[in-house]
Amino acid sequence: MTIDLRKTAIAALAALSLVPAAAAPAHALGKKDKAFIAGAATAAVAGVVMQNMRANGQWPFGQQQPRYAAPPAQPQYYVQPRATYATTAPRQVTYQPRYVAPSVHSTPAAQAFRELSPQMRREVQISLARYGYYSGSIDGAWGPGTSAAVDAYARDSGRIGQLGSVAGAYGVMDSLGG
Structure with a gap:
């Protein structure tokens, strides 16, 4: 192993010339300055030593510097298992009817209420509020509050059976002042 002293000296001088504090006396340098220069x-x-080792074929890692290269990751895919319908019996599908409660807007009482004039609708709501069945706004619109109030009034006055038809609902509305 031959060390080229000329190249080493040039490299050392170049390193020392980069430090402007190197021109100062040694006792003027701080601990960190001395550590940086060293x-x-x-x-x-x-x-320089590493360059000489490479040039002389003494580098233990071949001609290139060692580099870490992670092995390429294999992509992971989820494959959903397929059902084989040829070997299994067909699945029986049964549909069960679901009960859907009628909307408050599709009842005979709602139809009768909508056929009243706007003034008469408000009078029905005022009467329901006066009797304590309705606490919503007096707007003349049929909604869940008005529907519940009419049902409660008809139940308490014994006319709940009349709400099953439009003609009977008119009778309940008339008794309320509509």
Whole structure:
């Protein structure tokens, strides 16, 4: 192993010339300044030694510097299992009817209420509020509050059976002042 002293000296001088504090006396340098100069000189010397080792074929890692390369990751895919319908019996599908409660807007009482004039609708709501069945706004619109109030009034006055038809609902509305 031959160390080229000329190249080493040039590298050391170049490293020392980069530090402007190197021109100052040694006792004027702080602890960190001295450590920096020592590290720069060590790096320069080590770089020259490594170049010489590569040039002379003494580099233990071949001609290239060692580089880490992770193996390529294999993509992971989820494959959903397929059902084989040829070997299994067909599945029996049964549909059960679902009960859907009628809307408050599709009842005979709602139809009768909508056929009243706007003034008469408000009078029905005022009467329901006066009797304590309705606490919503007096707007003349049929909604869940008016529907519940009419049902409660008809139940308490014994006319709940009349709400099953439009004609009977008119009778309930008339008794309310509509």
